Amino acid sequence: MSANWQSLRSRLPGSRWAVISVPYLWLLLFFAIPFLIALKISFAKFEMAMPPYSSLLNWEDGFLVLKLRLENYLYLVNDSLYVNAYLSSLKIAVIATGLCLLIGYPMAYVISRMEPATRNIALMLVVLPSWTSFLIRIYAWIGILKQNGLLNNFLLNIGLIDAPLKILYTPAAVYIGIVYAYLPFMVLPLYSNLVKLDRRLLEAAYDLGARPWRAFLAITLPLSKAGIIAGSMLVLIPVVGEFVIPEMLGGPDTLMIGRVLWQEFFNNRDWPVASAVAIVMLIILIVPILIFHKSQAKELEGRLA
Amino acid sequence: MASVDADAAGSNGTMVNSAANPPAPSPDRYLVIDTVRKEFDGFVAVDDVSLTIRKGEIFALLGASGCGKSTLLRCLAGFETPTAGRIELEGQSLIGLPPYERRINMMFQSYALFPHMTVEQNIAFGLKQDGMAKAAMRARVDEMLSLVQMNRFAKRKPHQLSGGQQQRVALARSLAKSPKMLLLDEPMGALDKKLRSQMQLELVNIIEKLGVTCVMVTHDQEEAMTMAHRIAIMEQGRIRQCAKPDEIYEQPNCRYTAGFIGSVNLFEGRIDKDEKDFVTIRTSAFPDPIYVAHGVTGFEGMEVAMALRPEKLRISKHEPDLKHNKAHGSIEDIAYFGSHSVYHVRLDGGCKVMCNFVNMKRWDSESFTWNDPVWVSWGDLEGVVLSS
Numbered sequence: 167m168s169a170n171w172q173s174l175r176s177r178l179p180g181s182r183w184a185v186i187s188v189p190y191l192w193l194l195l196f197f198a199i200p201f202l203i204a205l206k207i208s209f210a211k212f213e214m215a216m217p218p219y220s221s222l223l224n225w226e227d228g229f230l231v232l233k234l235r236l237e238n239y240l241y242l243v244n245d246s247l248y249v250n251a252y253l254s255s256l257k258i259a260v261i262a263t264g265l266c267l268l269i270g271y272p273m274a275y276v277i278s279r280m281e282p283a284t285r286n287i288a289l290m291l292v293v294l295p296s297w298t299s300f301l302i303r304i305y306a307w308i309g310i311l312k313q314n315g316l317l318n319n320f321l322l323n324i325g326l327i328d329a330p331l332k333i334l335y336t337p338a339a340v341y342i343g344i345v346y347a348y349l350p351f352m353v354l355p356l357y358s359n360l361v362k363l364d365r366r367l368l369e370a371a372y373d374l375g376a377r378p379w380r381a382f383l384a385i386t387l388p389l390s391k392a393g394i395i396a397g398s399m400l401v402l403i404p405v406v407g408e409f410v411i412p413e414m415l416g417g418p419d420t421l422m423i424g425r426v427l428w429q430e431f432f433n434n435r436d437w438p439v440a441s442a443v444a445i446v447m448l449i450i451l452i453v454p455i456l457i458f459h460k461s462q463a464k465e466l467e468g469r470l471a
Numbered sequence: 472m473a474s475v476d477a478d479a480a481g482s483n484g485t486m487v488n489s490a491a492n493p494p495a496p497s498p499d500r501y502l503v504i505d506t507v508r509k510e511f512d513g514f515v516a517v518d519d520v521s522l523t524i525r526k527g528e529i530f531a532l533l534g535a536s537g538c539g540k541s542t543l544l545r546c547l548a549g550f551e552t553p554t555a556g557r558i559e560l561e562g563q564s565l566i567g568l569p570p571y572e573r574r575i576n577m578m579f580q581s582y583a584l585f586p587h588m589t590v591e592q593n594i595a596f597g598l599k600q601d602g603m604a605k606a607a608m609r610a611r612v613d614e615m616l617s618l619v620q621m622n623r624f625a626k627r628k629p630h631q632l633s634g635g636q637q638q639r640v641a642l643a644r645s646l647a648k649s650p651k652m653l654l655l656d657e658p659m660g661a662l663d664k665k666l667r668s669q670m671q672l673e674l675v676n677i678i679e680k681l682g683v684t685c686v687m688v689t690h691d692q693e694e695a696m697t698m699a700h701r702i703a704i705m706e707q708g709r710i711r712q713c714a715k716p717d718e719i720y721e722q723p724n725c726r727y728t729a730g731f732i733g734s735v736n737l738f739e740g741r742i743d744k745d746e747k748d749f750v751t752i753r754t755s756a757f758p759d760p761i762y763v764a765h766g767v768t769g770f771e772g773m774e775v776a777m778a779l780r781p782e783k784l785r786i787s788k789h790e791p792d793l794k795h796n797k798a799h800g801s802i803e804d805i806a807y808f809g810s811h812s813v814y815h816v817r818l819d820g821g822c823k824v825m826c827n828f829v830n831m832k833r834w835d836s837e838s839f840t841w842n843d844p845v846w847v848s849w850g851d852l853e854g855v856v857l858s859s
Contacts (some may be wrong), residue, residue, distance in 0.1 A: 367548055370583040371569040374597035375648065384596070388587050 201448075208441035209234040219437050237440035248443065249427065252450065255423040258337075258412075259405040262344040265354075266401045267394065269345065272350035274393075276387075277353070278360035289357065292350050304343055304414050311339050311415070335417035343411040348404070352397040359393025359465075360386070392465040399458035403451055423447055485742050498566035500562075501526040501684055502547075502652060507556030509542050516596050517543040517553070518708035524701075529678060529685045531699035533692060539708040540688045541656065542734040547686060548577045549652055557845055571600070576650040579765060580657040584629040590640050591616070597648045618677060629775040642674065646681065653678065662748040671697045692732050694722070704728045720780075725859045728858035729778040734813075736745075736784070736824045738777040738855075745771045752777055752856070756822035762795035764851035767859060776857040783788060783853035786814055786839065797848035800824075802839055816847055 210219035224231045242248040277288045295303060310316045311334040318330040333339050363386060373380035409424030416422070423443065428441035502524040509517040518538045524530045532540040544550040546558065549570035556674050558565045563572060578596065584593050591612050598608045616622045619639035629637055638658070645653060659667040660675060679684050689695050695702045696716040703713040704727070712719060712728045723729035726737060740754030740761070750767050751760035752775060761777055769775065791797055803813035803823065814826045826847055828839075839845060 364583065364585040366579055366581075367568070367585060369548075370577075370579055370585070371596070372550075373548060373575075373577050373579075375571045375600035376596075377571055379602065385585060432552070 169247045171368060184354060194363055204441045204444055206436050208238055208445050209236070210438045211235055211237070212436050212438050217437065218435055219471045233436075239437060239446070242446060243440055246421075247421075251426045252446070254325045254407050254421040255408075255447075256450070258340065258344070258420075258422060259402050259408075262341055262348070262405050263398050263402045265341060265345045266352040267398060270349055270356055270397060271394075273349075274353045274356035274360055275356050278363070283306050285361075289354075292347055292353050300347065304347065307343055307346070307415060308334060308340070311342065320433055334415065337416065337420055339415040340412050340420050341454045342420075344405055344408065347411060348401045351400040351404075353401060355396040356390065356393040359390050359396075375390060392461050395461040396465070400460075401455050403458070406451060407447055476617055478639075481570060497527040499523065501528075501560070502686070503559040504547075504558065505557040505559070507543065507553045507558060508655070509539070509546060509551060512552045515708050517546070520705075520708070522703060522710065523712065524684065524686065526684055527679075527682050527704060529675065529687065529698055529700050531695035531702045532688045532700050532705055533695040533704035533731075534808055535691055538705040539691075540705045543705075544577075544686065544688045545655055547652070548575060549573050574631075574646055574648070574651040574680055576645040577654040577656060578638075578641045578645045578658060581638050581661045582629075582642070584630055584637055584640055584697065589626050589628055590632070592620060593629070593640055594644045594647050595802075596849065597644065597771070601619060615647045615761075618646070621644045636638055636784045638662065639669060642677065644652055645681065646677075653683045653685045655685060655689075657691075658687060659689075659691065665692070668697070672696065677714050696732075704731060706731075721808050722780060723857065724854060726776055726778075726857050729855065729857060734781055734825060736779045736781065738776060738822070739794070740775060742769050742771050742773045742775055745769060746805065749851075750856070756818060756824075757798050758820060761775060761796065762851055762852065763854060763856060766859075767856050769856075773858065778855040779824075779849060779853065779856055781813060781825040782811075784815065784824065784826040784847050784849050786826045786828055787837075787848070789845070790846050792849045796854075797846055798824075799844065800843055802845060804853060805839070805841065808851065810840075814845075816845060818847075 206222060207219050209222055210377070212218060213220050222232055222234065224233065273292070277285055277292075277466050279287060309317070312318075313330050313332070313334070315334070317333070318327075321327045321383070322330065333342075342421045354448045367385050368381050371385050372378070376384060407427075408422060409428055412422040412425055426445075427440055427443045430443060434440075498685045499845050502522075504520060504522040504524075505519055506519045508515070508519050520539075520543060532543060542551060546553050547565070549565070549572075551564065560573075560575070565575075566829075569650060571830050575705060585596065588596065594612045594615050595608055596610055603611070612625075613622070616625055621636065621639050621643065624632060624636060624640075626838065629640065632640065638661070645675055650807055655674075658668060662670060671694060678725075687695075687698065696719075701713065701715055702719050704711045704719065706727055712724045714722070719728060720732055723732065723735075729735045729737065738752075738754040738756045738761070740752045740756075743751040743753040743760045745767070748764050749765065751761050752763065753760045754777065763777075767775075790799075795817065798818045798820070800816040800818035802814050803817045806813040806815075809830070811827050811829045814828060816826055824847060830838075
């Protein structure tokens with residue numbers, strides 16, 4: 167009995183280490199190493215070779231020389247294409263996040279106030295589209311938005327418009343696609359926040375003389391702040407680097423950093439510049455990622471208190 | 472004179488005749504609840520309840536969970552609309568008024584303090600809704616903070632406060648708007664026992680100081696007895712008895728109230744002899760009929776119950792020198808509470824009675840122990856005859 171216990175005890179720290187190490191191993195393999203590779207390439211020089219970039223370490227006259235070229239980064243700063251692409255990506259991401267919030271908040275609010283049975287069906291309907299391939303769903307929007315697509319035909323038939331609207335290959339189509347694709351990422355964190363709201367707080371507000379709209383602004387909205395931040399960051403962060411939606415629904419003038427990155431990498435085969443573009447994008451996104459983390463930590467703290 | 476008839480009249484006296492025209496509002500008819508009924512999908516939560524509450528009164532709705540007391544309170548606050556009936560405050564109907572248009576404030580069960588606001592913001596919330604000027608609001612919040620002695624904690628958030636402190640803030644918040652009526656929903660529910668008895672008295676002091684009329688809901692009879700001027704016992708949506716705490720305790724009007732408040736020995740029996748100034752009741756518990764030294768409304772052979780509080784019973788080793796109301800038995804169980812002991816005596820007739828004994832001496836040589844043969848006895852006026 168006691169021998170068994172001893173052997174179990176001696177094995178326990180090891181097994182605990184094994185459990186903890188799994189996520190770290192995952193992060194190391196799929197985040198840290200690829201990031202370091204990209205970082206390394208971003209300091210290299212483009213070469214017509216295999217792989218198409220120079221190595222950082224060279225042996226010169228008995229010295230091991232590490233050359234970190236900053237020319238790729240300088241190039242990004244000096245060429246207005248990249249600066250504009252970053253700004254335009256951020257602008258599109260911020261506007262799309264705002265639209266998702268405007269549409270997603272009422273959705274999440276209504277779902278959180280449904281009966282539990284209907285609530286589950288509604289949540290299912292929010293998640294269900296994700297069961298189809300992302301690419302196919304975006305492709306389907308082409309069929310809806312194009313010149314003689316479903317939307318235009320419908321509007322023409324009911325007589326709301328006389329000539330088909332040009333939506334596809336415009337920024338509007340990009341916004342429609344992004345809002346459609348990322349809405350669940352806004353609705354779900356908001357829902358899980360709103361459903362926890364103690365209804366008695368609202369009753370207390372009414373009791374103290376607040377009309378429903380005032381009670382919403384003074385109680386519900388501030389208490390759902392963590393959900394708003396979580397949902398917004400979950401939309402904003404991936405949308406900044408979004409490639410598929412602007413590529414498929416946007417026109418040639420829809421400038422987004424994901425597209426630029428794709429062109430640098432696949433069309434120009436300039437790996438060092440492409441890597442620098444990716445690294446700068448990551449640095450830009452660190453701010454919203456930190457905001458997201460802080461709000462999550464606060465949420466957790468609040469739950470423990 | 473205690474009698475069944477007097478009890479019934481006592482509770483009827485507080486009821487409102489719904490057919491009559493409502494008389495002009497008077498301090499005695501401050502809040503009028505008239506045949507209020509609330510149904511949820513066919514389930515009757517509040518069943519034609521009528522009550523009148525005086526100005527400045529602390530009134531308790533007491534009952535087990537699910538008796539409809541909270542639903543009735545929510546009807547007063549405006550969170551529920553009665554299916555039928557009238558509710559009037561100072562002669563003004565409250566029916567149809569949303570909670571934010573009633574000058575009634577509630578202290579919620581477990582307080583419902585706004586977690587994202589400080590103590591002073593919580594207290595100011597109601598004043599802010601009225602559009603009160605900044606300076607006046609400041610003054611009023613300070614006044615409320617001193618009333619509940621929470622000035623030091625003005626800048627704290629609710630989660631940084633103890634249960635008792637949260638309760639003070641909740642009280643201050645519900646009193647800040649000088650409501651015409653204060654509602655308390657299980658006010659001590661979230662406090663531990665020791666703090667509870669202290670806060671009960673403090674709460675009553677504050678409420679009485681301000682003179683605000685107060686309706687509270689509780690399932691804790693001690694709380695209702697300590698705090699309220701009058702108590703209504705509710706069961707299955709109906710009011711079983713409405714009276715002062717001592718009347719409820721000493722003159723329960725039915726078996727339910729007698730059993731709900733405190734502990735009681737109930738003996739079922741029939742009226743044996745019905746005279747003008749005394750009755751005797753034959754029960755299976757005692758060989759001799761119980762003698763009651765007053766008349767009751769009833770008839771010979773009527774089924775009644777005799778209610779005897781445990782502290783009204785005397786326990787002795789020797790046969791007491793009494794003509795009636797004594798029985799012999801032996802001690803079967805002893806519950807020691809420190810201040811007093813409860814002896815469970817098995818009577819020779821087979822029936823078990825509870826009998827309180829105050830432990831006045833520290834080590835009593837006269838004290839009883841298990842299986843001691845004892846006599847229990849009681850005075851001719853100590854029992855209550857219940858017909859319902």
